[in-house]
Each structure stands twice: as C-alpha cells, then as structure tokens.
Amino acid sequence: MMSPAIGVFDSGFGGLTVLRALMERLPRARFAFLGDTARLPYGSKSRRTIARYAVQSARFLVREQSAEFLVVACNTASALALDAIQDAVPVPVLGVIEPGAAAAQAASRTGDVLVVATEATVHSQAYTAACRARGLRVLEKACPLLVPLVEEGWTGHPVTAEVIEIYLNELRAEAAARGMNPDTLVLGCTHYPLLRPLFEAAVRPGARVIDSAESVAQVAVQLLHGRAAPAGAGAPPQTEVRCFATDSVEKFERLGSRFLGRPVGHVELIDLGE
Amino acid sequence: MMSPAIGVFDSGFGGLTVLRALMERLPRARFAFLGDTARLPYGSKSRRTIARYAVQSARFLVREQSAEFLVVACNTASALALDAIQDAVPVPVLGVIEPGAAAAQAASRTGDVLVVATEATVHSQAYTAACRARGLRVLEKACPLLVPLVEEGWTGHPVTAEVIEIYLNELRAEAAARGMNPDTLVLGCTHYPLLRPLFEAAVRPGARVIDSAESVAQVAVQLLHGRAAPAGAGAPPQTEVRCFATDSVEKFERLGSRFLGRPVGHVELIDLGE
Numbered sequence: 001m002m003s004p005a006i007g008v009f010d011s012g013f014g015g016l017t018v019l020r021a022l023m024e025r026l027p028r029a030r031f032a033f034l035g036d037t038a039r040l041p042y043g044s045k046s047r048r049t050i051a052r053y054a055v056q057s058a059r060f061l062v063r064e065q066s067a068e069f070l071v072v073a074c075n076t077a078s079a080l081a082l083d084a085i086q087d088a089v090p091v092p093v094l095g096v097i098e099p100g101a102a103a104a105q106a107a108s109r110t111g112d113v114l115v116v117a118t119e120a121t122v123h124s125q126a127y128t129a130a131c132r133a134r135g136l137r138v139l140e141k142a143c144p145l146l147v148p149l150v151e152e153g154w155t156g157h158p159v160t161a162e163v164i165e166i167y168l169n170e171l172r173a174e175a176a177a178r179g180m181n182p183d184t185l186v187l188g189c190t191h192y193p194l195l196r197p198l199f200e201a202a203v204r205p206g207a208r209v210i211d212s213a214e215s216v217a218q219v220a221v222q223l224l225h226g227r228a229a230p231a232g233a234g235a236p237p238q239t240e241v242r243c244f245a246t247d248s249v250e251k252f253e254r255l256g257s258r259f260l261g262r263p264v265g266h267v268e269l270i271d272l273g274e
Numbered sequence: 275m276m277s278p279a280i281g282v283f284d285s286g287f288g289g290l291t292v293l294r295a296l297m298e299r300l301p302r303a304r305f306a307f308l309g310d311t312a313r314l315p316y317g318s319k320s321r322r323t324i325a326r327y328a329v330q331s332a333r334f335l336v337r338e339q340s341a342e343f344l345v346v347a348c349n350t351a352s353a354l355a356l357d358a359i360q361d362a363v364p365v366p367v368l369g370v371i372e373p374g375a376a377a378a379q380a381a382s383r384t385g386d387v388l389v390v391a392t393e394a395t396v397h398s399q400a401y402t403a404a405c406r407a408r409g410l411r412v413l414e415k416a417c418p419l420l421v422p423l424v425e426e427g428w429t430g431h432p433v434t435a436e437v438i439e440i441y442l443n444e445l446r447a448e449a450a451a452r453g454m455n456p457d458t459l460v461l462g463c464t465h466y467p468l469l470r471p472l473f474e475a476a477v478r479p480g481a482r483v484i485d486s487a488e489s490v491a492q493v494a495v496q497l498l499h500g501r502a503a504p505a506g507a508g509a510p511p512q513t514e515v516r517c518f519a520t521d522s523v524e525k526f527e528r529l530g531s532r533f534l535g536r537p538v539g540h541v542e543l544i545d546l547g548e
Contacts, residue, residue: 038319045312045521046521144422144425144426145419145422145423145426147422148418148419148421148422149419151418152418152419159433159436159437159440162433163433166433247319
C-alpha cells in the first residue's frame with residue numbers, strides 16, 4: 001500500500017510541531033511542509049488576504065507536491081480560511097482548531113476550558129466558537145510574549161516559567177470571577193508545544209494540558225485510517241519530508257529543528273507571488 | 275513665520291517615540307505620522323521590497339500631506355532604503371541611524387560602543403558601519419524579546435528588567451572577550467525609549483545611554499534651524515498632528531499613546547497598495 005502524501009502548511013515554522021506529531025504517528029507517509037514566511041504574520045491581515053495567501057499555499061502543496069491530504073498547521077488560517085481552502089482544493093483539509101476543541105471536550109470533567117494563544121487567534125474567537133458548539137464554557141487569553149520566548153530558545157528558562165505563571169494567574173483570576181471551574185488548558189498556538197513542560201508544571205494538580213499539535217495528528221490518523229501505515233507496523237520507517245519556505249530560509253533551517261525535534265535539513269525557497 | 279510640515283514614518287508605531295521627541299522640541303510644527311502597519315515587519319523583507327514600501331510612504335507624506343521634511347523613524351528603512359527615499363522625494367530626508375552614531379561618538383570617551391536593536395537592524399549592520407565610519411569600535415546585539423515586552427505594556431516590569439540584565443550581561447561578556455571597554459549604549463530601536471529607565475538602571479555606573487529617538491530629534495532641529503520655532507519661544511504651542519496607518523488602526527490607537535506620551539487620537543486608515 002502506497003502511503004499518502006500529506007501537505008502541512010503554516011504562515012511560519014511553528015507548524016513544524018504539528019508535522020513532528022504527524023511524523024511520529026505516520027512514519028511511512030510522505031510529507032511536504034510549507035512555511036509562508038514571506039507574508040507572516042497572518043494575524044494582522046484581513047480575512048480576505050489570509051484566505052488568498054492560504055489558498056495559494058494549499059494549491060502549491062496539492063498541485064506541485066501532489067499532497068492528497070492537507071493539514072492547516074496555522075491557527076489564524078484555520079480560524080479564518082478553512083472553508084476557502086477546502087473549496088479551492090480537491091483533497092481533505094484539516095485545521096488545528098476543531099481537534100483542539102474536541103480533545104478539550106474529551107478531557108474536561110467540569111466543562112470549563114481555558115485557551116492560551118496568540119493575539120490574532122484569540123481575537124478570531126475560533127476556539128471559543130468551537131468549544132461552545134461542544135457545550136463547553138471557555139475563556140481565552142492572548143499571550144504575546146510566548147512566541148518570542150520560544151523563538152529566542154528560552155523554552156526552559158526561568159523567565160519563561162515566570163511569564164507563563166503571570167499569564168495563567170491572570171487567566172485563572174478572570175475565570176474565577178466568572179464562576180468558572182476550569183480543569184483543562186488548550187495550548188492554541190503551534191509554538192506552545194515547546195513550552196508544554198512549563199505549562200504542565202504551572203497548571204493546578206489534576207488539570208489537563210491539551211497540545212493542539214498532538215490533537216490534530218490524532219485526528220489525521222483517524223481520517224487516514226487504512227490509507228497510511230501507523231507507527232510500529234511492518235518495515236522500519238523511512239519518513240520522507242520536504243520543507244519549503246517563501247522567505248527567511250536561513251532562520252527556518254536554524255530554528256526549525258527545535259520545533260521538528262530533528263534537523264529540518266535543506267529548506268527550498270519558493271515564490272507564491274503577492 | 276510658517277512652521278514647516280514634518281512627515282514621520284515607520285513600519286509600525288514605535289516611531290511615535292521619535293515623533294514625541296520631535297514634538298517636544300518643535301511644538302509649533304505640523305506633523306503627519308504614517309505607520310505602515312499592514313506590511314510590518316519590514317525586517318524580514320528584502321532590501322528592494324523595503325525600498326518600494328518606504329518610497330510609497332514617503333510619497334504619501336510629501337504629496338498628500340505636504341511634508342517639507344521627512345524623518346524615517348524606522349531602523350530597517352533607515353538602514354536599507356534611505357538613499358532610495360531621498361532619490362524619490364524632493365525634500366530633505368533624515369534617518370535614525372546616523373544621529374544615533376553621532377551621539378554615541380559625542381558621548382563615548384573610550385571609543386567603544388554597544389548597540390541593542392532588533393534582529394533585522396543588527397543583521398543589517400547599519401549601526402556598525404555608521405559607528406566604524408566615526409572611528410568607534412562597536413558591538414551589536416539583537417534583543418528580540420524587548421519589542422513584545424514593550425507592546426505587552428511591561429515597560430517597568432521585573433521580568434523586563436531581568437531580560438535586559440540577561441541581554442546586557444551577554445553583550446558585556448562578548449565585549450570583554452574582544453578586549454573592548456564600552457562606556458556607551460545605543461538604544462537602536464524606536465520601541466526602546468520606553469525602556470530607558472530600565473536600561474539606565476542596568477548599565478555600569480558612568481556609562482551613557484543614547485536614545486536614538488532623542489538623537490534624531492536633535493539633528494532635525496539643527497537641520498530645520500530658522501524654519502521652525504523651537505520650544506519656549508513666542509505664543510503657547512499648538513502642535514498639529516495627524517496619524518495614518520495602513521492597517522490595525524485599533525491597535526495603533528490603543529498602544530500608540532504609550533509611545534507618544536499623550537493620546538494619539540483618531541488614526542486615519544489609508545491604502546498604499548501592494
């Protein structure tokens with residue numbers, strides 16, 4: 001059985017945490033990852049512009065890289081452009097928001113959920129909508145210092161632990177003021193899986209931390225059921241990965257390995273136009 | 275005497291610290307400020323793209339706002355596009371790099387200077403070139419956490435003081451390893467004037483902190499000598515300021531007042547094209 005080609009894209013390279021989670025579960029699949037680094041951050045742009053950019057990226061992966069399944073490893077594009085992408089390509093498209101909300105629903109006993117994410121993702125209220133549709137109460141908080149801290153490499157630094165503590169204290173105080181009793185925290189940004197140990201240490205005893213990169217990989221495995229051999233079966237895995245970026249290839253190669261958990265190797269520069 | 279119209283532009287709204295310094299010295303001038311927020315950050319883009327964007331901004335200020343003097347309150351555009359801007363408009367153009375380097379030369383006794391800035395500014399080596407041309411030895415360091423800390427409003431926060439201490443310790447260690455004896459620190463980013471008290475507290479006793487927003491304002495006053503009434507002379511000042519942005523007007527209005535030191539008021543949304 002031929003393993004499917006899976007296309008993964010993000011506005012930057014944070015989505016490599018999603019690729020990593022996918023590779024761990026589908027070691028025989030072929031992957032193409034595209035970071036639209038020339039046009040990041042998507043978060044400050046309009047829905048129409050984001051949809052145009054995301055459709056260009058999706059078409060590149062489907063047409064040029066023969067992707068048969070697409071994962072939108074970008075919270076902003078998942079929140080604002082998933083329908084536009086699905087309309088533009090003839091393959092299944094999976095975003096990061098719904099799998100995170102589904103995992104929160106499965107994890108929470110109290111039905112009260114907290115979400116930490118970037119300012120753009122929080123502003124979109126996509127997690128709030130997805131969680132409410134599942135009967136959960138939800139409170140989101142933008143944590144704009146965390147992406148720069150991850151990109152600075154301070155993923156285990158005392159300063160980062162302190163910043164997370166401050167953000168969570170503010171979030172918990174606001175949740176308490178609303179009469180919520182949250183027991184689940186969703187990491188709603190593809191950079192945050194690198195901070196998972198610090199988040200695990202900072203939440204209340206018994207609270208669950210949902211890593212949306214893990215959640216989306218689990219759903220992808222379910223959707224690809226029967227088409228891709230899972231980890232552990234058959235011959236030793238030979239994962240094939242090609243990485244593409246629209247700019248800043250050097251930074252991608254330098255920082256990307258932290259997100260991917262192994263060297264990203266050569267990153268190919270492509271031009272998607274304006 | 276009619277005061278001149280002064281145009282100030284930046285890729286974001288950090289350049290409002292430069293506008294603030296200009297307004298304090300030229301309270302009778304008319305100002306137009308443009309933040310090209312739709313296309314920030316300039317730092318990750320090519321020289322050609324940055325020049326195209328900066329020329330569009332410059333032309334808007336000269337043609338639409340009748341600016342007779344332009345201040346490029348953006349380190350990246352000053353480093354990479356000052357000649358292109360000067361070629362494109364028929365009015366004097368002043369960037370932020372040269373005034374900062376000149377002030378460092380005037381302040382330093384040892385001739386050894388440290389510069390803190392964003393990654394893009396450091397990568398451009400513009401301060402290194404400008405300082406070396408003045409016979410100074412110079413060491414630059416990118417401090418990518420500081421802009422997010424300022425934008426989060428943590429300008430006097432213990433976490434920010436700790437981050438500054440860490441950055442300066444690394445910078446001083448590298449300077450010592452090179453046999454340098456620095457006595458002057460240039461704040462080479464328009465966000466950093468808001469951190470000046472923390473920097474002043476973190477440098478060695480006797481060391482000088484150069485605020486490039488102040489430096490560029492001083493040079494502008496010299497260049498405008500005789501054309502703009504300085505502070506303190508004649509009738510009470512009535513500074514006229516109009517602010518424009520290409521996106522994110524709400525964020526500009528909300529955060530801009532911290533940089534300007536007074537409410538920015540209404541920010542007008544304009545479209546400069548692609």
